[in-house]
Amino acid sequence: MKQTIADLLIESLLQAGVKRIYGIVGDSLNAVLDSIRRSEKIEWIGVRHEEVAAFAAGSDSLLGESIAVCAGSSGPGNLHLINGLYDCHRSRIPVLAIAAHIPSNEIGSEYFQQTHPEQLFKECSHFSEIITRPEQMPRLVTIALQHAISKQGVSVLVLPGDVAALPDEESVPEQVIHVTQPVIRPSDTELKKLAEYLNNGKKITLLCGAGCEGAHEQLMQLCDKLKSPMVIALRGKEHLEYDNPYSVGLTGLIGYSSGFHAMMDCDVLLMLGTDFPYRQFFPKKAAILQVDIRPEHLGRRAALTLGLCGDVKYTVEALLPYLTEQHDSHHLDKFVSHYQDVRQDLDKLAIGKPGHTPIHPQYLTKIVSDLADEDAVFTCDVGTPTLWAARYLEMNGKRRLLGSFNHGTMANAMPQAIGAQCASLERQVIALSGDGGLSMLMGDLLTLRQHKLPVKIIVFNNSSLSFVELEMKAAGYLETGTGLENPNLASVAQAMGIEGIRVEDPADLEDSIRQAFQHKGPVLLDVLVNRQELALPPKIKFEQANGFTLWMLKAVLNGNGNKLVELAKTNLFR
Numbered sequence: 001m002k003q004t005i006a007d008l009l010i011e012s013l014l015q016a017g018v019k020r021i022y023g024i025v026g027d028s029l030n031a032v033l034d035s036i037r038r039s040e041k042i043e044w045i046g047v048r049h050e051e052v053a054a055f056a057a058g059s060d061s062l063l064g065e066s067i068a069v070c071a072g073s074s075g076p077g078n079l080h081l082i083n084g085l086y087d088c089h090r091s092r093i094p095v096l097a098i099a100a101h102i103p104s105n106e107i108g109s110e111y112f113q114q115t116h117p118e119q120l121f122k123e124c125s126h127f128s129e130i131i132t133r134p135e136q137m138p139r140l141v142t143i144a145l146q147h148a149i150s151k152q153g154v155s156v157l158v159l160p161g162d163v164a165a166l167p168d169e170e171s172v173p174e175q176v177i178h179v180t181q182p183v184i185r186p187s188d189t190e191l192k193k194l195a196e197y198l199n200n201g202k203k204i205t206l207l208c209g210a211g212c213e214g215a216h217e218q219l220m221q222l223c224d225k226l227k228s229p230m231v232i233a234l235r236g237k238e239h240l241e242y243d244n245p246y247s248v249g250l251t252g253l254i255g256y257s258s259g260f261h262a263m264m265d266c267d268v269l270l271m272l273g274t275d276f277p278y279r280q281f282f283p284k285k286a287a288i289l290q291v292d293i294r295p296e297h298l299g300r301r302a303a304l305t306l307g308l309c310g311d312v313k314y315t316v317e318a319l320l321p322y323l324t325e326q327h328d329s330h331h332l333d334k335f336v337s338h339y340q341d342v343r344q345d346l347d348k349l350a351i352g353k354p355g356h357t358p359i360h361p362q363y364l365t366k367i368v369s370d371l372a373d374e375d376a377v378f379t380c381d382v383g384t385p386t387l388w389a390a391r392y393l394e395m396n397g398k399r400r401l402l403g404s405f406n407h408g409t410m411a412n413a414m415p416q417a418i419g420a421q422c423a424s425l426e427r428q429v430i431a432l433s434g435d436g437g438l439s440m441l442m443g444d445l446l447t448l449r450q451h452k453l454p455v456k457i458i459v460f461n462n463s464s465l466s467f468v469e470l471e472m473k474a475a476g477y478l479e480t481g482t483g484l485e486n487p488n489l490a491s492v493a494q495a496m497g498i499e500g501i502r503v504e505d506p507a508d509l510e511d512s513i514r515q516a517f518q519h520k521g522p523v524l525l526d527v528l529v530n531r532q533e534l535a536l537p538p539k540i541k542f543e544q545a546n547g548f549t550l551w552m553l554k555a556v557l558n559g560n561g562n563k564l565v566e567l568a569k570t571n572l573f574r
Contacts, residue, residue: 002167003164003167003168003169003379004031004035004164004165004167004168005019005031005131005134005137005159005164005165005166005168006031006034006035006164006165006449006494007035007038007160007168008037008137008138008141008158008168008170008172009032009098009116009137009138009141009157009164010032010035010036010039010042011039011138011172011178012137012138012141012142012172013042013069013096013141014039014042014198015172015173015174015175015176016066016067016141016145016176016177016265017065017066017067017122017177018042018066018068018069018096019042019043019064019065019066020042020043020044020045020060020068020069020417021036021042021043021044021069021070021071021098021187021423022044022045022047022054022056022060022068022069022070022071022418023044023045023046023047023049023050023053023071023072023073023098023229024046024048024049024050024053024072024073024077025046025073026072026073026074026077026100027073027159027161027163028073028074028077028100028102028160028161029071029073029098029100029164030099030161030164031161031164031165032071032098032100032159032164032362040530041399044449045418045422045447045451046447046450046451047368047415047418047444047447048441048443048444048446048447049080049082049441049443049499050070050072050077050078050080050084050259050442051080051081051082051083051084051182051411051415051441052084052414052415052418052444052447053070053071053072053081053084053221053415054070054082054083054084054087054095054097054415054439055084055087055088055412055415055416055418055419056068056070056084056415056418056419056422057069057070057084057095057097057417057419058084058087058088058093058419059090059379059402059416059417059418059419059420059423060093060419060420060422061088061093061094061419062093062402062420062423063377063400063419063420063423063424064146064399064422064424067094067095067096067097067098067145067148067149067177068095068096068325068419068423069096069098070084070085070095070096070097070098071098071099071100071115072097072098072099072100073076073100073114073462074100074101074102074113074115074160074161075102075112075113075114076113076183076287077100078097078099078100078101078115078117079117079120080119081097081099082120082124082505083407085097085121085124085154085156085408085414086124086126086407086409087152087404087406087407087412088154089124089125089126089153089154089304090124090406090407091154091235091273091404091405091406091407092152093152093153093154094149094152094154094155095148095153095154095155096144096145096148096154096155096156096157097121097125097154097155097156097157098156098157098159099117099121099156099157099158099159100159100160100161100164101117101130101158101159101160101161102114102160103160103161103162104132104160104162105162106218107160108284112389115459117130117156117158118130118156118158119155120287121156123405124154124361125153125154125155125156126147126148126151126153126155127143127144127148127153127155127156128155128156128158129143129144129156129157129158130158130159130160131158131159131160131163131164132160132163133163134166134167134168134169134170135170137168137170138172139175139308140157141157141176141563142173142176142177144156144157145176145177146177146178149179149296150180151200151277163441163497169174171546181248183311183312183314184293184309184310184311185310185311185314185315185318186291186308186310186315186318187310187315188318189506190308191308191319191322192322193306193468194289194291194306194308194322195319195322195323195324197268197287197289197306198226198270198289198319198323199307199322199325200325201226201266201267201268201287201303201327202267202327202328202331202350203265203266203267203268203329203331204226204227204228204267204268204269204270204331205228205229205230205231205233205262205263205265205266205268205269205331206219206222206228206229206230206231206246206267206269206270206271206272207230207231207233207251207269207270207271207272207274207276208230208231208232208233208236208240208272208273208274208312209232209233209235209236209271209272209273209275209276209374210233210235210236210239210273210274211236211272211273211274211276211292211293211311211312212236212239212240212272212273212274212312212313213239213273213552214239214313215239215272215312215313215316216239216243216244216274216397218312218313218317218320218544219272219316220243220246221313221316221320222242222316222319222320222323223246223332224246224542225320225323225330226323226327227327227329227331227332228235228246228270228327228331228332229246229247229248229262229331229332229335229336229339230244230246230247230248230528231249231251231255231259231262231263232247232249232250232259232481233252233274233276234250234252234254234386234390234403234405235274235389235405235406236273236274237250237395237401237504238395238399238400238401241394241395242394242395242396242397243397245336246332247339248262248336248338248339248530249339249343250390251263251276251281252276252278252281253278254386254387254390254391255281255340255390256339257338257342257547258335258338258339258342258345259343259393260281260334261335261338262338263281263282263283263286264283265283265331265335266283266331267285267286267287268286268288268289269283269286269287269288269289270286270289270290270291271289271290271291271292272290272312272315272316273291273293273312274290274292275292275297275300275406276301277301279301279302279539282301282302286457287305287306288302288303288304288305289304289305289307289308290304290306290307290308291307291308291309291310291312291315292307292308292309292310293309293310293311293312294309294318295307295309307487308444315535321333321533324480329355329504338373346350346362346391347366348390349362350362350363350365350366350392351363352367352506352507352509353506354505354506354507355505355507356506357504357505357506357528358423358462358503358504358528358529358530358531359503359504359506359509359527359530360506360526360529360530360533361384361388361460361462361529361530361533362388362391362392362533363390363506364388364458364460364509364511364527365389365392365393365432366386366392367509367510367513368393368430368432368513369392369393369394370394370428370438370456371429371510371513371514371517372517373427373428374396374398374399375398375399375427375428376399376400376427376428376429376430377399377400377402377417377420377424377427377428377429377430378393378399378400378402378430378431378432379401379402379403379412379413379414379416379417379420379429379431379432379435380401380402380403380431380432381404381410381411381412381413381429381431381432381433381436381437381438382403382404382408382409382434382437383410383434383436383437383465383466383467383468384408384434384460384462384466384467384470384533385413385433385434385437385460387467387494388407388432388448388460389401389403389432400420401526402416402420403416410434410436410437410440411436411437411440411441412437413432413433413434413436413437413438413457414431414433414437414438414441414444414455414457415441415444416417416431417429417430417431417455417457418444418447418448418453418455421453421455422451422453425453425454428456428517429453429454429455429456430455430456430457430458431456431457431458432458432460433457433458433459433460434459434460434465434466435459435460435461435462435463435464435484435486435489436464436465436484436546436550438457438459438488438489439484441556445457445492445493445498445522445524445541446496446497448523449497449498450494452521453522454519454522454523455522455523456516456517456519456522456523456525457493457522457523457524457525458513458516458522458524458525458527459489459524459525459527460527460529461486461489461526462527462528462529462530462531462533463483463484463485463486463526464479464483464484464531464545465482465484466482466531466533468482469482469531488501488502488526489526490502490524490525490526491526492524493523493524497520498522498523499516499519499521499522499523499524500523500524500526501515501516501523501524501525501526502526502527502528503525503526503527503528504528509527512525513525516569521524541555566569
């Protein structure tokens, strides 16, 4: 056989270290699939929905040894990739998407399944271009990969099915990609100016996020020097929460009062590697200083006194020698103590009494955390699974926590777990799924079975979109459209050939989790958790309190007073 464009694509990906491609087959991908078949060196992970392919590629890229790849067939097939690619792009995860296209001679004719993928993907990618001629290959693969890796995001190669099968005599270079690791930090002049604000500050608080990965040691030195409490944004939890005597917890809608007040009570707030989006949680009177690797993000969340571009680790290393003033520890001690009190209160909620049903989700999450491996990978669905993961999963520097923390989409946990497990078959991967999220993409339970992926899925089954219900209550609305009539999800898993365990009584929970974790293959643990669990934000605004009162009044007037009784029983009498 003559070498084709598809052959050059696959050979280029192999040279770049790619081990797997996630997707669903289709006739527009025939040449690509045939090249994969003949190469025998790259694995095709067939999923049941292309959105799952994009999510899986993202977590594979985070945990694996190379950039990951997903693929969709022409029209609807590659459109299904978009939501997962949005998530990867917003989370700065390098992923290459192969978007197959209709025959090139039919472009512009309103042909069957025609779209314009080179335009559709532009908003969720750094690079989106169409291959039309053999002369473009394999150079265009390098360009796409370089954009994804260097800019940390998504690249898309649009490939018409007939073009993929064209002969191409070019050869693949030995170095397809060039991974660089530049040292980026502010200038000495800028560092001196930053140090001046910090040396003069009396009550300094740090807000640290995902950009602090790899800088744990340097940040401990900085907090010690400044005597500063550290508030952690959710995506920074896995990198910063462990071995950290300066941590005062999270802030925001799922955070703690200690984190909220540590920011509101400071005179200097230093933001490091975070793009924390909720403006209402920033202090109004403090000087706000920000360091971010992306200078276009400076000042977009709060008015800054000073904004600097730099990698957090290298910036802090260079900054430390300029810090000369001794700081009083009162501000730090106050909020560390506050956090310890909050932590104790949260732990008191994580209880389970035999026969006391439904199960408290706090108890479920704590038991999962206590029994999971030291290097477990957790994924969590948006909504209450993210809330409970943020509050009750214990990080240790080896564990990972993945979620849709920027894009905020439903149904991410199981797809991300698929990619995480493919990247490391020997590692324990646990998906904390909502019943709404799981049911949205439930078909890919079959992917776990087909590819023998031992993912453990913990379902928070409360027969509702419970976080949406909380938002409705806070706004004074009666819950509408949030109820879910679920089957026995453990039985559904069993029907798919997966181990399914259902838990209704707290007395059975710990043994059931142990059983699930010890099972060699995939497991779905269907846990009936309380629907009326309140998860209050660290700051209760007047509008929320007023809205909640209005909800209670509406509930009574509409004959739903029993909901108030259940709410009281659940949250006051544990």
